[in-house]
Amino acid sequence: MTVTPPTVAAETPRRSLRRFRSIKGRQTWAGLAMMAPAGILLVLFLGIPVILAFGLSFTNARLISPNPPRFVGLDNFMRAFTADPVFIDSVWNTIVFALVVVPVQAGLGLLLALLVNRRLRGVTAFRVIFFIPVVTSIVVVSILWKFMYQEDGLINSMIDMLTFGAWSGVDWLNNPNTALGAIIVLSIWQAVGFHMIIWLAGLQTIPEELYEAAKMDGAGPWRQFTAVTWPGLRPTMVFVLVTITIAALGLFVQVDVMTQGGPVNSTTTIVFHAVRKGYEQQEIGYAAAISLIFFVAVLIIALIQRRLTREKA
Amino acid sequence: MATTTPAPPKPTPAGSPAPAPSAATPKSKNGGRVFTYIALTLFGVIFLFPLVFMFVSSLKPDSQILQDIDSPAAFLPVGDISLDNYFGVFDRVPVAQFLFNSILVTVLTVGLGLIVNSMAGFALSRLEWKGRIVVLALVIATLIVPFETIAVPMVYWVAQLPTLVIEGGVLKYDFGWLNTYEVQIVPFIANAFSIFLFTQYFSTIPKSLDEAARIDGASWFTIYRRILVPLSGPAFATVAILTFLPAWNQYLWPLMVVQKEELRPVMVGMQYFFQLNTAWGEVMAYTSLITLPVLIVFLVFQRAFVSSIAASGVKG
Numbered sequence: 127m128t129v130t131p132p133t134v135a136a137e138t139p140r141r142s143l144r145r146f147r148s149i150k151g152r153q154t155w156a157g158l159a160m161m162a163p164a165g166i167l168l169v170l171f172l173g174i175p176v177i178l179a180f181g182l183s184f185t186n187a188r189l190i191s192p193n194p195p196r197f198v199g200l201d202n203f204m205r206a207f208t209a210d211p212v213f214i215d216s217v218w219n220t221i222v223f224a225l226v227v228v229p230v231q232a233g234l235g236l237l238l239a240l241l242v243n244r245r246l247r248g249v250t251a252f253r254v255i256f257f258i259p260v261v262t263s264i265v266v267v268s269i270l271w272k273f274m275y276q277e278d279g280l281i282n283s284m285i286d287m288l289t290f291g292a293w294s295g296v297d298w299l300n301n302p303n304t305a306l307g308a309i310i311v312l313s314i315w316q317a318v319g320f321h322m323i324i325w326l327a328g329l330q331t332i333p334e335e336l337y338e339a340a341k342m343d344g345a346g347p348w349r350q351f352t353a354v355t356w357p358g359l360r361p362t363m364v365f366v367l368v369t370i371t372i373a374a375l376g377l378f379v380q381v382d383v384m385t386q387g388g389p390v391n392s393t394t395t396i397v398f399h400a401v402r403k404g405y406e407q408q409e410i411g412y413a414a415a416i417s418l419i420f421f422v423a424v425l426i427i428a429l430i431q432r433r434l435t436r437e438k439a
Numbered sequence: 440m441a442t443t444t445p446a447p448p449k450p451t452p453a454g455s456p457a458p459a460p461s462a463a464t465p466k467s468k469n470g471g472r473v474f475t476y477i478a479l480t481l482f483g484v485i486f487l488f489p490l491v492f493m494f495v496s497s498l499k500p501d502s503q504i505l506q507d508i509d510s511p512a513a514f515l516p517v518g519d520i521s522l523d524n525y526f527g528v529f530d531r532v533p534v535a536q537f538l539f540n541s542i543l544v545t546v547l548t549v550g551l552g553l554i555v556n557s558m559a560g561f562a563l564s565r566l567e568w569k570g571r572i573v574v575l576a577l578v579i580a581t582l583i584v585p586f587e588t589i590a591v592p593m594v595y596w597v598a599q600l601p602t603l604v605i606e607g608g609v610l611k612y613d614f615g616w617l618n619t620y621e622v623q624i625v626p627f628i629a630n631a632f633s634i635f636l637f638t639q640y641f642s643t644i645p646k647s648l649d650e651a652a653r654i655d656g657a658s659w660f661t662i663y664r665r666i667l668v669p670l671s672g673p674a675f676a677t678v679a680i681l682t683f684l685p686a687w688n689q690y691l692w693p694l695m696v697v698q699k700e701e702l703r704p705v706m707v708g709m710q711y712f713f714q715l716n717t718a719w720g721e722v723m724a725y726t727s728l729i730t731l732p733v734l735i736v737f738l739v740f741q742r743a744f745v746s747s748i749a750a751s752g753v754k755g
Contacts, residue, residue, distance in 0.1 A: 152659075153566050153567050153568055153659070154568040154569055156562070156566055156568075156658075156659035156660070157562045157566035157567075157568030157571060158562075158568060159562075160558040160559065160561055160562040160566070160659070160660070160663070161558075161559050161562040161563065161574060163554075163555045163558065163559070163629070164555045164556055164558065164559035164628075164629040164634060165559065165574070165629075167555065167625070167626075167628055167629035168578070168581065168629045168631065170626075171593070171625070171626035171627075171629070172581055172584065172589070172629075172631075174596060175589035175592045175593040175596055176584060176589055176592075178589075178592040178593075178595065178596055179588065179589055179591075179592040182592055182595065187595070189594065189595060189598075238482060241475055241478055241479055241482070242479070244475060246472065246475060246476070249479075252479045252482075252483055253745065254738070254741050255483045255486050255487055256482065256483075256486050257737075257741075257744070257745065258486060258487070258490065258734065258737070259486060259489075259490075261684060261733050261734065261737045261744070262490065262730055262733070262734070263687070263688040263690075263706055263729070263730065263733070264688065264690075265688065265690050265706045265709055266493075266706075266709075266726045266729065266730050267489075269709060269722060269726055270489050270490075270492075270493050270723075270726060271489065273496075273719055273722070273723070274489060274492065278505070278508070279508065280492060280508055280513060283508045283509045283513075286509070287509070315485070315486070315489075319486070320748060323745055323748045323749055323752070324748065324749065324751075324752035326749065327748075327749035327750075327752050328752070347471075362752065365752050366752070369752075372585060375585075376585050376587045378587060378691060379690055379691065382691075383709075397587045400587070400591060401590065401591065401691070401695075404591035404594075405591060405594065405695050410591060410592070410594075410595050413591040414591060414592050417587070417588040417589070417590075417591060417592070418588070420585075420587070420588055421584070421585070421588040424583070424585060424588070425583065428583060
């Protein structure tokens with residue numbers, strides 16, 4: 127704030143100082159006033175729920191109950207890890223889902239980005255096509271694939287056709303061995319276009335001269351990729367990995383629409399379990415504890431990922 | 440989360456030629472091109488077939504769908520084609536009401552969000568005030584909180600908020616936001632990521648503009664309204680698109696807090712189709728019906744869509 131209007135500069139030092147202060151004061155008021163609407167809403171619908179989640183997780187609160195919540199210490203956390211086998215299944219399924227989805231979706235997204243990042247006729251049309259599932263609601267996608275996954279559905283009839291009847295498929299969503307895999311496939315199909323666009327944006331920040339220089343040095347396409355493209359994509363990679371991981375850990379809609387956690391808990395996830403406990407079974411305190419465990423896990427994984435990817439840089 | 444490289448949301452037009460690593464010799468270039476087209480087509484089929492199947496099936500009675508499933512006819516509008524499923528959907532559920540609810544919720548969430556979040560972005564990027572740095576850090580920190588983790592406590596919380604209701608023509612004071620429109624809108628207006636994008640974009644616009652306007656006696660709100668807003672079209676487009684999709688696709692939240700049929704959005708409306716015998720033709724008609732508006736918006740604005748998503752990721 128060193129720039130002062132000429133009229134002010136001509137005044138005495140003391141008056142200009144007061145003037146300076148009042149400008150500063152008015153800026154504070156303006157700043158607070160313009161921040162207030164968003165600030166109040168964020169406190170009401172983010173800050174307080176976070177504090178509530180923390181507080182409720184140590185109580186036996188129920189959604190509709192004549193009795194006030196009672197403090198139960200770490201009981202909810204003990205129950206989750208020792209007395210609730212469905213929670214353990216949920217954690218396991220969530221981990222398996224993330225371990226498959228994160229590398230496959232990130233890799234496939236990069237492959238698609240490399241394919242559409244070329245000066246070719248009609249390449250924009252393919253970008254649009256690959257992105258269409260992203261704008262389609264995951265609820266719609268889940269219902270559509272549920273229909274296709276039926277025992278006499280489209281997927282099995284296609285497999286039947288492609289293998290000339292050698293393999294007639296299974297009832298994908300009703301088989302404990304295949305249900306989670308089936309959900310993984312449609313999840314990748316739906317979201318990979320989003321990450322293709324992020325990779326594409328990253329690819330376009332790499333200067334063309336680097337490729338020219340690499341070509342001068344006699345580098346082939348593969349060498350160009352490992353020496354120029356991949357190092358240039360490092361910041362993008364952090365973003366892609368973190369967003370896919372957080373999204374994967376939050377798996378809910380597909381499970382809720384397609385399997386309700388079954389068969390025999392083979393597709394239940396942490397968020398699905400929390401919602402089932404907290405909402406359907408009204409055990410808010412216990413659900414809050416599960417949510418808190420989930421949040422701490424997300425936080426730790428995000429921090430580890432950032433640390434790992436930063437050190438390599 | 441993003442203290443490094445504060446890249447502004449610069450739109451990268453999807454249609455513009457991309458700097459492409461081309462292969463060394465003309466011969467391998469051609470081979471590469473053919474291979475690329477084969478791969479693109481293969482992936483294109485994989486990405487399109489479920490949606491083509493959905494739209495085609497919505498035109499067929501269930502018997503025709505089952506009959507066609509073993510042949511390529513599953514993807515072609517052949518046989519007993521009609522709009523009967525669509526009429527059936529209108530008989531089964533209040534589609535018009537659901538669509539109205541979703542449009543209302545989406546328009547208000549996006550519209551109010553643009554105003555509230557851009558003002559916050561202005562305060563955080565262009566005004567010097569005590570606590571600015573702390574508030575900015577808090578906003579960025581909240582980016583990491585997944586909505587799923589606070590969804591259940593939030594139900595508990597909104598069930599106790601005060602609200603005004605009209606009962607028998609009299610305005611009354613009541614508690615509980617369950618089964619209202621506001622519970623679907625108000626919690627999603629302020630958005631940390633939107634604030635962050637606006638803050639980034641506004642800080643790329645020269646501050647000398649503000650100073651000139653101050654000398655002319657403009658208030659800070661006038662500077663925001665008359666200078667920053669008109670100069671920030673791309674930022675507004677980005678935030679509008681990024682908040683439009685989740686608002687239209689809301690599912691978990693309305694499922695939990697809205698039981699009244701006449702207030703529910705389109706996604707929750709799906710539930711009405713899964714009783715006893717599922718009529719798949721009608722289900723496909725309904726999903727087509729609620730997907731088409733979004734697809735049309737996307738195809739019309741696809742350039743803006745793609746650059747918005749790209750802008751959200753370039754921040755590193």
